[in-house]
Amino acid sequence: MSLGVVMLVHTAFDRAEQVIRHLVAAGCPVVVHVDRKVAGRHFDALRAALVDLETVRFSPRNRCEWGGWGLVAATQAAAGMLLRDFPDVRHVYLMSGACLPLRPVAELQAYLDAHPDTDFIESATTADVPWTVGGLSGERFTLRFPFSWRRHRRLFDGYVRLQRRLRFRRRIPEGLVPHMGSQWWCLTRRTLSAILSDPRRAEYDHYFRRVWIPDESYFQSLARLWSPRIESRSLTLSKFDFQGKPHVFYDDHLQLLRRSDCFVARKIWPQAAKLYRVFLNPENAERLRAEPNPGRIDRIFAAAVELRTKGRPGLWMQSRFPHDGWENGVTAAPWSVFEGFADLFPDFESWLARMTGLRVHGHLFAPDRVEFEGRQPTFTGALTDRASIRDHHPEMFLRNLIWNTRGERQCFQFGPADNQAISWPMAKDGNAQVAVISGAWAIPLFLSNRDFADIRTTAARLQRIETDHLWALRSQWARARVQVWTLAEFVENPMEHLQAALAGVAPRNLPRVAEAPRMVDLAGFGQFLQNLKNQGMHPTLTGDFPAGGAVQTPAPPRRKPYLVRGRE
Amino acid sequence: MGAWQRYRLRLARQRWVIRAIRKRRELTPVQDRTRRIRRRDILVFSTFRNENIRLPWFLDYYRAMGVNHFLMVDNGSDDGGREYLAGQPDVSLWTTGASYRRARFGADWLNWLQRRHGHDHWCLTVDPDELFIYPFCDTRPLRALTDWLDASSIRSFSAMLLDMYPKGPVETAIYTRGADPLEVANWFDAGNYTISRNPRFGNLWIQGGPRMRAFFADEPARAPALNKIPLVKWHRSYAYASSTHMLLPRGLNAVFDDWGGEKTSGLLLHVKFLSTMADKATEELARGQHYAASREYRAYAEGIAGGTDLWCKWSEKYINWRQLEVLGLMSKGNWA
Known part of the structure; x- marks a missing residue:
């Protein structure tokens, strides 16, 4: 009988009873502390249920408020009782009623026998390890916390602010270095009794009584004074989410918990019947076990916290709707826009698809319809080609398209004749790659057979739109x-x-561009632009085309011969 | 939000609560078993009309999830559904012949029952054609979710409506009473939803899916809302504002994260598009008791009479919640 257990219980008494019976059957004495907030009938029922077990004691009941001193006082009393009543105990394990031993208790005992002088207690200095959630780390030890965080949140916050403003600092008892860590530890009799019978204990207790969450720092700090050998880790597997609330284990975590090789896990959902059945089964001792290795569980819970705090970039859904600038990526993946290319090269879409192997759409934001690749009526995610639906929320249409096609880069054409609602979202998205031939909108006008006055107004409108876009x-x-x-x-x-x-x-x-796309015949284009200028509409975005049609002049001789230019 | 706005919302909420109390007179108890409700029970609230064919599966589905008691309002059914429910041991049933529309589409009746029986319970408000799913629903009962929400101090849980439809014309999807409707209607639209924010109530307004695509393409702004908050730890001062799309106080609508993260959310699989739909649409159109002058039903009646096939090449076939999570329609959040 080298291992004794202190168990703090405040709910799910039937499960606590099950675990206590399991521990006692393996030869561990247990001292149970039941929160005084629990109704007397529950306490009496638990006591009556365990009356047949000789090595179970109940310590005097304390009121345990989360983050308050009560938990430490309860632990002190229960641990003192355990050390006094069971002189054979060498290691004391602190558990909660929601803890579940994952490996046979005999293995834990053997493990502790192999480390007879070691205290397993997670204990890190607040100065060096920035791991607390929610702001208060060093200040836990230098401010006073007389108000309950749960019940009087405003008083709590207000008093913290007041102390900060007054530059109030508590004196830390001499020789004490504040340490923090998981509240679930396993200490040797030597260390624990030294802490409990320390001549300065009254001073320490007085100090920690007003420290914030002392159950994470009292034993963690004092063990540093007395322990000859600290192994700074907890034997209890316990994970916390981004708000400092413990993750809960359910039946579907069974395999994960099995493979973790940890001795004890917290916290278990009381109705996880399968977990209790499997892990409390005495015949469950088949495999050769290794050192605890909670890596896989770590990864799963770290991913959950990541999902909750950062989310999936580019996803907009019922429970993720970021403020402007907090999107962590406006869209899910890189995408490309080509402006003016399709005007200059009539077969640009198919050429680009051939050259790059990417998904190339037409003008997705064209006024009459969404020009999906191959002009299909619907596209991934059941997006439709109806312009009315797209224009109901153009930005959302774009985000959806990029989200739905994750893993496959999308390219599309754009121009001043299209819906400009995505002009700004496009500019602000770091995933967007935009290639623009400015003024290319003049080419379809040049090739059209429309009335010149009409062309002139259209050109003026398109130029204005493209200027804004640029x-x-x-x-x-x-x-x-x-x-x-x-x-x-x-x-x-x-x-x-x-x-x-x-x-x-x-x-x-x-790829090396091996094959050039066919370019439209620009003969007379310079004159066309000159005509626009003569009408008072200067197409500034096209750049300078000589009115005489210098475009047709042969290219410099070193140009590659397969480049076909300006011929039908 | 200014004090004035807050005051106006409070007035609106009080008005709805009073309205609900007044509307209780329209409800006649058929079978009141509410004394069997225990302190921590999870309750389902629902109104229905002529849904007898769906009721057995509805009850089985939610019983298996761990719902303890059903509080149902029958709005003038004549297909035997009322009699069937009255015989169920875990159902309390009320009936009314009053106007569905004037009870704000049933919200007043349910607000009353929730106020009377739902206080301090987790209340799930769903229609008989809505199947609630949430992360890990295949391995964890609903109680696991509500316990976790309690521990996280979360009072309300979002579940967007996801319209399910068959492959082929809707009237060929024959549903038999008691069967799983997802065997017939198991396709959905994965990624064509638009979201904007309702500044007044602070909720999201979601539209899209097959209904927008097939019936509201010309007037997408009038497409039905898909955002829903069906699971709430009820307090007697709460009130649903319109159906279960949003409720007051406003804080209950904050079921989404606006700093980039994802909150935990589920979905309501909407298995409306079955062979029963055509009759239903004709009947409801004649009654004129639905939202926006039954615009939705008119669109359906026209579409379905024309043999509308909601299925398209890019429709997604339903597998399980994990698939929907990967597609980004719901989220595990930090529940792992």
Whole structure:
């Protein structure tokens, strides 16, 4: 009988009874502390249920408030009783009623026998380890906390603020270095009795009585004074979420808990019948066990905290609706926009798809319909090609598209004739890669057979829209990667610029542009622009085209011969 | 939000509570077993009309989840559903012939019953064609969720409505009483939902899915709302504002995180689109008791008469909650 258990119980008494019986059957004496807030009939029932067990004692009941001194006082009294009544006990294990031994108690005893002088108590200095949740770490030890955090939150917060403003600091007892750690420990008789019979105990108790959450620091700090050998970890597997609330284990964690090889886990859902059945079964001692290794459980709970605090980038749903600027990525994955390319190269879509192997759409924000790849009526996630539905919430349409196609880069065409509602979202999204040939909207007008006055008004409107759009792309809030060429600039050396635009789409394994897309015939385009100017509408975004049609002049001789330019 | 706005919302809530108390006179008890409700019981609240064909599965589904008692309001059924429910040991049943629309689509009746019987209980308010799912619902009973919500000091739980539909014309999806409707209607839209925020009540307004696609393409702004908050740790001062889309006090609508994280949420699988739909639409259209002049039912009646197939190439087939979690329709949050 080398191991004794102190158990703090405040709820789920039938489960506590089960665990106590399990411990006693393995030869461990148990001292039970039941919170005084619990109704007397529950306490009497538990006591009556355990009356047949000789090595179970009940310590005097204290009121235990979360974060208050009561838990420490209860532990002190119960531990003192255990040491006094059971002189054979060498290690004292502090458990709660929601703890469940995962490995046979004999294995725990053997483990402790192999480490007879070691105190297993997680104990870290607050100065070095920034692990507390919710602000108060060092201040736990230098401020006073007379008010209950649970019941009088405002008083609690107000008093903390007041003390901060007054620069109030408590004196820490001499020689004491504040340490913190999990409240579930396993101490040797030597260390524990030294702590309990310390001549300065009254002073320490007085100090810790007004420390915030002393059950995480009292034994953790005092053990540092007395223990010859501290192993700073808890033998109890206990995980906390981002608010400092313990994660709960359910039946579906069975395999995970089995493989953790931890001795004790907390906290178990009282109705997790399978866990209690399996782990309290005395025939459950088949495998050769290793050192505790809670790595997998760590990862699962760390992922849960990550999901709760950061979420999945680019996802907007019923329980994630970030404020502007808190999206952690406006969209889920990188995507590309080509503006003006389809005007200059009629087969640009299919050419780009061939060159890059990516998903290439037409004008997704065209006024009449959504031009999905292949002009299909619906697309992933059951998005439809109806412009009315898209325009109901264009930004959401874009986010949905990128979210639905995670893992496959989307490219689409855009221009001043399209719905401009996504102009700013596009500019502000770091995932967006935008290649613009400015002024290319003039080409369809040039090729159209419309009335010139009509063309002139349309050109003026498109130019105004594109100017606004370019302003967004170049603004200080823009995070998209943007490349802009004027039409004149682009046409001068199309292959080189195409290559640069493609480099933005597929930075790695970029194919050499082996085949040029067909370009529209720009003969007479310069004159067309001149006519617009003569009507008072200067197409500034196209760049300078000589009115005489210099575009048709042959390219410099070193240009590659397969580049077909300006011929039908 | 200013004090004035807060004051107005408080008035609105008090008005609804008073309205609910007044509307209690419209309810006639058929079978009152509410004395069997124990202190920690989980309760289901529901109104229905001529849903006899769905009721057995509805009860079985929620019983298996761990619901302890059903409080149901029958709005003038004549298909034997009332008699069936009256014989169930865990159902308390009221009946009324009054107007569904003038009871704010049933919300007044349920607000009353919740105020009277739901105080300090976890209350799940669902229609007979809504199947609630939540993270780990295949391995953990509903009590595990409510215990966790209690421990996390969370009072309300979001579950968006997810419309399920069959492959092929809706009228060919024959449903037999007592069977799992998800065997017939097991397709859904995975990613075409739009969300915006309702500044007045602080809730999200979600639209989309097959109904928007097929019936409201010309007027998407009028498409039905899909946001729902069906699971609430009730207090007698609470009131649902319109159906279960939102409620007051306003804090209960804060079921989403706005700093980038994800809160835990579930879904209501809406198994409305079965062969029974066509009759229902005709009948409800004649009664004119539904939202926005029964616009929805008119659209259905026209669409379904024309053999509307809601299924499309990109429809997703339902497997389990984990699939819906990966698709981003619901979230585990920090419940692991």
